Amino acid sequence: MDQSYNIYLTGEFSEGxxxxxxxxxxxxxxxxxxxxAQALFDSAPNLIKKSVPEATASAYxxxxxxxxxxxxxxxxxxxxxxxxxxxxxxxxxxxxxxESASGQVWATSSSVTPKRRQVPFVFTGEGYEYFxxxxxxxxxxxxxxxxxxxxxxxxxxxxxxxxxxxxxxSFAFTADPVKxxxxxxxxxxxxxxxxxxxxxAPLVGAAIGIGLIFVVPWVVNRSLAFYAxxxxxxxIRLAFSGDYWGAFKxxxxxxxxxxxxxxxxxxxxxxxxxxxxxxxxxxxxKSFSFEATNGQFYRVALIALGILIGALIVGGLLTxxxxxxxxxxxxxxxxxxxxxxxxxxxxxxxNNTSLADHNFKANYxxxxxxxxxxxxxLLIAVTLGLYLPWAMVKLxxxxxxxxxxxxxxxxxxFAAISQPxxxxxxxxxxxxxxxxxxx
Numbered sequence: 001m002d003q004s005y006n007i008y009l010t011g012e013f014s015e016g017x018x019x020x021x022x023x024x025x026x027x028x029x030x031x032x033x034x035x036x037a038q039a040l041f042d043s044a045p046n047l048i049k050k051s052v053p054e055a056t057a058s059a060y061x062x063x064x065x066x067x068x069x070x071x072x073x074x075x076x077x078x079x080x081x082x083x084x085x086x087x088x089x090x091x092x093x094x095x096x097x098x099e100s101a102s103g104q105v106w107a108t109s110s111s112v113t114p115k116r117r118q119v120p121f122v123f124t125g126e127g128y129e130y131f132x133x134x135x136x137x138x139x140x141x142x143x144x145x146x147x148x149x150x151x152x153x154x155x156x157x158x159x160x161x162x163x164x165x166x167x168x169x170s171f172a173f174t175a176d177p178v179k180x181x182x183x184x185x186x187x188x189x190x191x192x193x194x195x196x197x198x199x200x201a202p203l204v205g206a207a208i209g210i211g212l213i214f215v216v217p218w219v220v221n222r223s224l225a226f227y228a229x230x231x232x233x234x235x236i237r238l239a240f241s242g243d244y245w246g247a248f249k250x251x252x253x254x255x256x257x258x259x260x261x262x263x264x265x266x267x268x269x270x271x272x273x274x275x276x277x278x279x280x281x282x283x284x285x286k287s288f289s290f291e292a293t294n295g296q297f298y299r300v301a302l303i304a305l306g307i308l309i310g311a312l313i314v315g316g317l318l319t320x321x322x323x324x325x326x327x328x329x330x331x332x333x334x335x336x337x338x339x340x341x342x343x344x345x346x347x348x349x350x351n352n353t354s355l356a357d358h359n360f361k362a363n364y365x366x367x368x369x370x371x372x373x374x375x376x377x378l379l380i381a382v383t384l385g386l387y388l389p390w391a392m393v394k395l396x397x398x399x400x401x402x403x404x405x406x407x408x409x410x411x412x413x414f415a416a417i418s419q420p421x422x423x424x425x426x427x428x429x430x431x432x433x434x435x436x437x438x439x
Contacts, residue, residue, distance in 0.1 A: 005057040008072045011044025017068030025067040029124055050168055051076055063124075118361065119407045123400035125163040127390035133159055134389040150180035160396055166233070167411050175230040183226075217247035228281055234411070242280035250276035267297035278353055292352035300348055304341040308333055339370045350403060357408035364402050372398055 013022050019041075027037035030048075040046050048071070049060055061071050137152035154177045161171040194212075198205025221242050228240035250273045258266035271294060278290035311333015319326025343364040350362035376391035 003054050004051045004076045005054060006047055006051065006074045006076060007049035007057055007060055008045045008074060009040055009048050010070050010072050011041045011046075012070045014065060014068045014070060022068035026064070026069050029063075029067065030122060045072065048168075116406065116408050118404050119167045119411075120404040121400040122165045123160075123163055123396045124165075125160065125393045125396050127393045130159055130393050131389040147181065150177040150184065153177070153180060160392075161231070164396070164400060166405060167407070169234045169411070172232045173230055174232060175226070179226075213252060214248075216251055217244050220247045220251055224277065224280075233283070236284045239282045240280055241282065242276060246276050246280070267301040268294055270301075271297045274349055278349075283355055286356045289354045290349075290352055291354075292348055296348055296352070300341060300344045303344075304337045307340055308337040311337070335374075336370070339373060340366060343369050359406040361404045361406055362402060364398075369398065 013019050023037050023041055024034060026041075027034050030037065040048075049057070052060070057073050061073060064071050133155055137148070137155060140148040141152050154173065154175050157173040157175070161173040164171050194205065194208055197208060221240070221244065224242060225240040228238040231238045250269075254265070254269035254272045258264075258269040271292060274292070275290050278288050281288045311330055315326045315328075315330035315333065317326070318329050343366050346364050347362045350360040353360045372394060376387070376394060379387040380391055
């Protein structure tokens with residue numbers, strides 16, 4: 001059995017390091033406010049990562065040392081008595097008045113967990129670090145004429161999952177690129193066959209095209225099941241149990257109703273899709289729940305539409321005076337409408353999602369998100385796309401900093417009681433049928 005370690009913040013710094021600069025860098029990396037980070041150093045030693053493998057512990061220690069922050073690794077003994085001793089040591093190193101602050105860092109923990117508390121997500125990715133993965137992926141995908149794309153997808157997803165944590169435990173993506181390649185090759189083969197049939201027999205091709213509509217729900221279910229099954233948190237997999245008819249209604253009938261009603265029913269269609277996706281996901285044996293109302297979706301959609309219509313009216317009036325100003329006004333309004341929808345749609349989804357007694361929270365803000373999107377867009381354009389990895393990492397940081405879980409109790413205990421039923425039919429063989437299907 002591999003040795004596990006606890007990581008303690010010592011409150012000390014590397015020689016020649018400015019403490020203020022180091023604490024600021026630590027706060028940014030851990031997703032903390034400067035005040036909370038300062039409180040952790042003032043009350044050190046503090047446990048910031050609990051029970052991790054040696055390689056992970058060394059990586060965290062090296063990463064923190066690179067910004068001038070010193071840590072101490074403490075091996076966790078395998079015997080129950082030693083484990084109890086380690087737990088006692090942990091209690092000694094953490095004061096109750098600092099518990100809420102230290103709980104924000106990578107896995108700060110104590111023997112007495114508050115009943116209800118808000119735990120933020122933490123993202124520790126870095127732009128240059130991800131750029132190296134991204135650029136290699138692009139080169140290999142190009143050289144292999146796209147065959148490497150499943151491996152690229154897995155590497156990208158693993159980077160963002162592995163750098164995202166909740167109360168010290170990181171997420172993991174365990175997909176097999178070979179299975180993804182098989183799914184994509186099947187989809188590509190069917191697409192080529194469809195193109196050939198459509199060219200030789202247009203009527204048959206049209207009939208097949210209509211028939212593909214009925215394949216979409218199956219594709220949706222299999223893809224959602226694939227990504228859920230390959231996502232883990234605290235060594236417990238997610239699962240997806242949506243059925244064909246539910247997917248057909250959510251992704252075919254409701255969007256069709258939205259179009260036929262001149263978009264009047266489109267907000268309800270969006271709600272039905274989110275409801276289907278979230279309510280059919282499980283964490284172990286615990287189900288997610290989504291409880292937003294139709295009115296909440298209409299409010300977001302109507303305000304976004306109002307912003308766009310207002311911009312078109314103002315832009316039209318200004319165009320009659322100075323055409324360039326009118327065009328700019330329309331572009332600004334279009335941008336504002338999209339940002340408003342993205343911000344409030346994310347908040348709506350998270351703030352109405354729960355897992356057992358734990359509620360998700362999001363507080364995306366229009367001004368800060370608009371600024372981030374604008375800067376990212378301009379820098380991507382100026383660098384001809386090379387800034388994209390930094391833009392994605394910044395989005396990851398923003399999402400983590402503005403998303404949290406209103407936790408009720410101890411997440412370790414919750415994970416322990418959320419273990420899936422090993423006798424559930426299909427759990428052992430689901431990987432055979434779940435695949436990522438790309439069109």
